Amino acid sequence: MTTPSSTPSAGPSVGFDPRHDAYVDESTVRNELTRVFQVCHECRRCESYCTTFPSLFELIERRDDHDAGRLTPLDQDLVVDSCVQCNLCSASCPYTPALHELQVDVPRLVLRAKAMQHATGITSWRSKVVARSFGHADLIGWTGSAASGLANRVVSAAPGSFVRRLVARITGVSANRRLRLYRAERFTTWFDNRPRVLIGNPQGAVTVFPTCLVEYRNTAIGADLVKVYERNGIECSTSSAGCCGAPSLHAGDLDRFAKIAKRNVKALASEARSGTDIVVPQPGCGAILRSAYVDHVPAKMRLDAELVAARTYDASEYLMRLHRADDTALDTDFRGETFDRVTSVGSGHLTDRHAEFDSRDLLRLAGARVEQIRGTSGIETPWGLRADNDAVADELAERLARRIATTSPDAVAADGDFANAAVSEHLDIEALHPMQIVARAYGISEHARRDHKR
Numbered sequence: 001m002t003t004p005s006s007t008p009s010a011g012p013s014v015g016f017d018p019r020h021d022a023y024v025d026e027s028t029v030r031n032e033l034t035r036v037f038q039v040c041h042e043c044r045r046c047e048s049y050c051t052t053f054p055s056l057f058e059l060i061e062r063r064d065d066h067d068a069g070r071l072t073p074l075d076q077d078l079v080v081d082s083c084v085q086c087n088l089c090s091a092s093c094p095y096t097p098a099l100h101e102l103q104v105d106v107p108r109l110v111l112r113a114k115a116m117q118h119a120t121g122i123t124s125w126r127s128k129v130v131a132r133s134f135g136h137a138d139l140i141g142w143t144g145s146a147a148s149g150l151a152n153r154v155v156s157a158a159p160g161s162f163v164r165r166l167v168a169r170i171t172g173v174s175a176n177r178r179l180r181l182y183r184a185e186r187f188t189t190w191f192d193n194r195p196r197v198l199i200g201n202p203q204g205a206v207t208v209f210p211t212c213l214v215e216y217r218n219t220a221i222g223a224d225l226v227k228v229y230e231r232n233g234i235e236c237s238t239s240s241a242g243c244c245g246a247p248s249l250h251a252g253d254l255d256r257f258a259k260i261a262k263r264n265v266k267a268l269a270s271e272a273r274s275g276t277d278i279v280v281p282q283p284g285c286g287a288i289l290r291s292a293y294v295d296h297v298p299a300k301m302r303l304d305a306e307l308v309a310a311r312t313y314d315a316s317e318y319l320m321r322l323h324r325a326d327d328t329a330l331d332t333d334f335r336g337e338t339f340d341r342v343t344s345v346g347s348g349h350l351t352d353r354h355a356e357f358d359s360r361d362l363l364r365l366a367g368a369r370v371e372q373i374r375g376t377s378g379i380e381t382p383w384g385l386r387a388d389n390d391a392v393a394d395e396l397a398e399r400l401a402r403r404i405a406t407t408s409p410d411a412v413a414a415d416g417d418f419a420n421a422a423v424s425e426h427l428d429i430e431a432l433h434p435m436q437i438v439a440r441a442y443g444i445s446e447h448a449r450r451d452h453k454r
């Protein structure tokens with residue numbers, strides 16, 4: 001790794017402000033891609049994180065002078081399209097806007113480039129249709145749950161089968177990924193129908209933003225989270241906000257994302273003002289609430305978006321704050337079932353707030369010997385499940401599974417359930433959300449009545 005000598009940016013106000021006129025201007029974006037790609041090529045620190053950097057470096061090194069300025073627009077778009085928004089690079093980059101005048105933030109620049117592709121017609125009609133359908137995650141999830149019998153016949157068809165390939169052609173959802181089943185009883189329905197829980201001496205109050213994955217598919221994560229939180233004296237309610245909008249943002253559909261951001265900030269800010277913090281059990285979605293809404297809501301809603309960002313926590317992060325604070329305490333009386341060795345997969349979405357190791361530390365308190373690794377399965381949010389991400393996700397998930405296998409764990413714990421699902425395609429091992437493992441360790445888990453394999 002060498003220290004890059006490339007030109008500093010003109011300033012982040014243009015680079016990362018979607019309201020700026022130049023945000024989606026093609027020549028401005030391409031110049032910025034050139035500048036940042038040159039910095040990354042001189043630095044090379046992130047070469048092992050994903051397929052994006054090796055592809056970029058290979059394209060640059062095809063030219064004798066190693067000048068990123070000689071990449072064609074097609075070369076640039078290939079690099080941009082391979083980024084899965086894992087944030088591993090920006091989490092460890094010493095040249096981010098907060099740290100250095102070079103102002104490098106590759107995932108945010110990729111979001112800008114995707115928005116430029118969408119606005120200038122580079123994105124194909126087919127990709128726009130797929131993005132639109134992924135962008136209606138609540139409608140799809142609600143329908144899947146309401147008709148779970150039929151939907152699950154499709155979802156549970158063998159990866160690569162005729163049915164899955166047909167569905168992939170129609171919807172753009174990968175034919176090869178293992179998909180979680182839809183649950184007839186949604187997470188919020190389970191929450192509303194269960195017996196009322198009275199908490200004597202509350203230590204906190206949260207609204208659970210379940211994410212579309214937990215609301216419609218892996219509802220056991222949400223149920224275990226609520227049980228673990230209530231055992232620790234945290235009053236729970238559920239958010240009226242819908243899907244975070246990651247698929248629209250990642251596809252570059254800024255109009256749709258802005259509508260979602262406005263709707264969700266209104267609901268979440270009102271919930272936060274009622275005195276609750278916001279807990280999100282999927283780090284990719286939590287990052288949208290913390291980082292993206294502020295830039296995409298109208299100026300008059302910015303304070304509300306900042307309030308939402310400040311009050312949003314990851315599931316393990318909130319519990320570890322409880323454990324570390326002087327005036328609150330985590331119940332460490334774990335008498336249930338524990339795994340001996342757990343490999344925890346740290347998320348790049350939690351590094352910037354120093355929460356990357358909170359799941360590891362929580363699982364250690366629950367009695368497991370935990371090894372922490374970093375990596376991405378190539379699927380960070382539902383948008384990663386699209387068919388044209390297959391090649392990248394295959395390679396990254398396989399790579400992650402190989403690294404996990406070297407640690408010989410009894411279970412894998414990734415905060416992102418898409419990583420757990422991807423790992424279980426490659427390894428015959430339980431891959432669970434940390435809240436599921438902690439609930440087991442307390443002996444209060446939902447796992448007896450749930451199928452964790454899918």
Ligand code: SF4
Binds near residue numbers: 041044093106
């Ligand atoms: S993202 Fe930052 S740390 Fe990574 S290669 Fe680029 S300049 Fe280096």
Ligand code: SF4
Binds near residue numbers: 050053085089090
């Ligand atoms: S966000 Fe992840 S996939 Fe994208 S360039 Fe950075 S490390 Fe690679």
